[in-house]
Amino acid sequence: MTQMRKNRNDYVWDTISSVEELGRIRMAAMDTFLADFNAGKNDGRYIAGKLPLLPFEGGSFDIALSSHLLFLYSAYFSAEFHLHALQEMLRVSSEVRVFPTVTLDGSPSPHLNFVTKYLVCHGFDAEIKRVPYEFQRGGNEILLVKPV
Known part of the structure:
Protein backbone atom coordinates (compact mmCIF):
# COMPACT_ATOMS: atom_id res chain seq x y z
CA MET A 1 0.00 0.00 0.00
CA ILE A 47 -6.17 -26.05 -9.83
CA ALA A 48 -2.52 -25.03 -9.93
CA GLY A 49 -1.36 -23.90 -13.34
CA LYS A 50 1.22 -21.61 -14.85
CA LEU A 51 1.30 -19.80 -18.16
CA PRO A 52 2.27 -20.51 -20.84
CA LEU A 53 1.27 -24.17 -20.24
CA LEU A 54 -2.10 -24.82 -18.61
CA PRO A 55 -3.19 -28.20 -17.18
CA PHE A 56 -6.49 -28.35 -19.06
CA GLU A 57 -7.84 -30.15 -22.11
CA GLY A 58 -8.42 -28.10 -25.25
CA GLY A 59 -11.77 -26.32 -25.28
CA SER A 60 -12.35 -26.74 -21.54
CA PHE A 61 -13.74 -23.22 -21.03
CA ASP A 62 -15.95 -20.66 -22.71
CA ILE A 63 -13.80 -17.73 -21.55
CA ALA A 64 -10.25 -17.39 -20.28
CA LEU A 65 -9.40 -14.13 -18.50
CA SER A 66 -6.04 -12.62 -17.71
CA SER A 67 -6.61 -9.88 -15.18
CA HIS A 68 -3.69 -7.69 -14.19
CA LEU A 69 -0.91 -9.97 -15.48
CA LEU A 70 -0.46 -9.92 -19.24
CA PHE A 71 0.44 -6.47 -20.63
CA LEU A 72 0.53 -4.92 -17.13
CA TYR A 73 3.90 -6.56 -16.48
CA SER A 74 5.33 -6.05 -19.97
CA ALA A 75 8.66 -5.00 -18.45
CA TYR A 76 9.00 -8.46 -16.93
CA PHE A 77 7.47 -10.71 -19.61
CA SER A 78 8.59 -10.70 -23.25
CA ALA A 79 6.37 -10.27 -26.29
CA GLU A 80 6.94 -13.96 -27.02
CA PHE A 81 5.75 -14.92 -23.53
CA HIS A 82 2.61 -12.84 -24.04
CA LEU A 83 1.97 -14.51 -27.39
CA HIS A 84 2.52 -18.03 -26.06
CA ALA A 85 0.32 -17.32 -23.03
CA LEU A 86 -2.50 -16.06 -25.26
CA GLN A 87 -2.16 -19.01 -27.62
CA GLU A 88 -2.43 -21.36 -24.66
CA MET A 89 -5.47 -19.53 -23.30
CA LEU A 90 -7.04 -19.79 -26.76
CA ARG A 91 -6.31 -23.52 -26.81
CA VAL A 92 -8.34 -24.08 -23.63
CA SER A 93 -11.16 -21.59 -24.32
CA SER A 94 -13.20 -20.15 -27.15
CA GLU A 95 -12.63 -16.54 -26.07
CA VAL A 96 -9.79 -14.75 -24.29
CA ARG A 97 -10.04 -11.45 -22.47
CA VAL A 98 -7.05 -9.47 -21.18
CA PHE A 99 -7.48 -6.50 -18.86
CA PRO A 100 -5.96 -3.95 -18.69
CA THR A 101 -3.87 -3.38 -21.80
CA VAL A 102 -1.54 -0.84 -20.17
CA THR A 103 1.68 -1.35 -18.21
CA LEU A 104 2.27 -0.58 -14.54
CA ASP A 105 3.12 3.03 -15.38
CA GLY A 106 -0.12 3.45 -17.36
CA SER A 107 1.46 3.49 -20.81
CA PRO A 108 0.25 1.23 -23.62
CA SER A 109 1.97 -2.16 -23.54
CA PRO A 110 4.81 -2.35 -26.08
CA HIS A 111 3.70 -5.95 -26.78
CA LEU A 112 0.07 -5.24 -27.64
CA ASN A 113 0.54 -4.36 -31.31
CA PHE A 114 2.82 -7.34 -32.02
CA VAL A 115 0.51 -9.81 -30.28
CA THR A 116 -2.71 -8.56 -31.89
CA LYS A 117 -1.20 -8.45 -35.39
CA TYR A 118 0.14 -11.99 -35.01
CA LEU A 119 -3.20 -13.34 -33.78
CA VAL A 120 -5.14 -11.63 -36.59
CA CYS A 121 -2.73 -13.07 -39.18
CA HIS A 122 -3.31 -16.54 -37.69
CA GLY A 123 -7.10 -16.72 -37.81
CA PHE A 124 -8.27 -14.78 -34.77
CA ASP A 125 -10.29 -11.65 -34.28
CA ALA A 126 -8.44 -9.40 -31.84
CA GLU A 127 -10.35 -6.33 -30.73
CA ILE A 128 -9.60 -3.69 -28.13
CA LYS A 129 -12.73 -2.32 -26.47
CA ARG A 130 -13.23 0.47 -23.99
CA VAL A 131 -14.87 -0.61 -20.72
CA PRO A 132 -16.74 1.53 -18.18
CA TYR A 133 -14.35 0.55 -15.36
CA GLU A 134 -11.18 2.58 -14.82
CA PHE A 135 -9.13 2.44 -11.63
CA GLN A 136 -5.63 2.76 -13.08
CA ARG A 137 -5.59 5.90 -15.23
CA GLY A 138 -5.73 4.82 -18.86
CA GLY A 139 -6.55 1.26 -17.83
CA ASN A 140 -10.03 1.18 -19.30
CA GLU A 141 -9.51 -1.04 -22.32
CA ILE A 142 -9.78 -4.81 -22.70
CA LEU A 143 -8.40 -7.07 -25.41
CA LEU A 144 -10.96 -9.58 -26.72
CA VAL A 145 -9.69 -12.48 -28.83
CA LYS A 146 -11.84 -15.11 -30.60
CA PRO A 147 -11.37 -17.47 -33.53
CA VAL A 148 -12.71 -16.00 -36.79
Missing part, protein backbone atom coordinates in the same frame (compact mmCIF):
# COMPACT_ATOMS: atom_id res chain seq x y z
CA THR A 2 3.04 2.26 0.39
CA GLN A 3 3.53 2.15 -3.37
CA MET A 4 -0.16 3.05 -3.87
CA ARG A 5 0.25 6.10 -1.64
CA LYS A 6 3.28 7.22 -3.66
CA ASN A 7 1.40 6.76 -6.95
CA ARG A 8 -2.10 7.78 -5.87
CA ASN A 9 -2.36 10.29 -8.74
CA ASP A 10 -2.05 7.42 -11.23
CA TYR A 11 -5.47 6.12 -10.14
CA VAL A 12 -9.10 7.20 -10.44
CA TRP A 13 -10.65 7.38 -6.96
CA ASP A 14 -14.35 7.43 -7.93
CA THR A 15 -15.42 3.90 -7.01
CA ILE A 16 -12.80 3.38 -4.31
CA SER A 17 -12.41 6.55 -2.27
CA SER A 18 -8.94 6.16 -0.74
CA VAL A 19 -5.81 4.04 -0.41
CA GLU A 20 -7.09 2.94 3.00
CA GLU A 21 -10.40 1.74 1.53
CA LEU A 22 -8.48 -0.09 -1.19
CA GLY A 23 -6.43 -1.80 1.52
CA ARG A 24 -9.61 -2.92 3.30
CA ILE A 25 -11.12 -4.22 0.05
CA ARG A 26 -7.98 -6.18 -0.80
CA MET A 27 -7.73 -7.66 2.70
CA ALA A 28 -11.41 -8.69 2.60
CA ALA A 29 -10.87 -10.38 -0.78
CA MET A 30 -7.83 -12.20 0.55
CA ASP A 31 -9.72 -13.30 3.68
CA THR A 32 -12.61 -14.60 1.54
CA PHE A 33 -10.21 -16.54 -0.67
CA LEU A 34 -8.27 -18.02 2.25
CA ALA A 35 -11.48 -19.03 4.04
CA ASP A 36 -12.57 -20.95 0.92
CA PHE A 37 -9.22 -22.28 -0.24
CA ASN A 38 -9.10 -25.70 1.44
CA ALA A 39 -12.71 -26.58 0.61
CA GLY A 40 -12.32 -25.19 -2.91
CA LYS A 41 -9.15 -27.16 -3.49
CA ASN A 42 -10.83 -30.35 -2.28
CA ASP A 43 -13.83 -29.62 -4.54
CA GLY A 44 -11.53 -29.09 -7.54
CA ARG A 45 -12.30 -25.37 -7.88
CA TYR A 46 -8.63 -24.40 -7.48
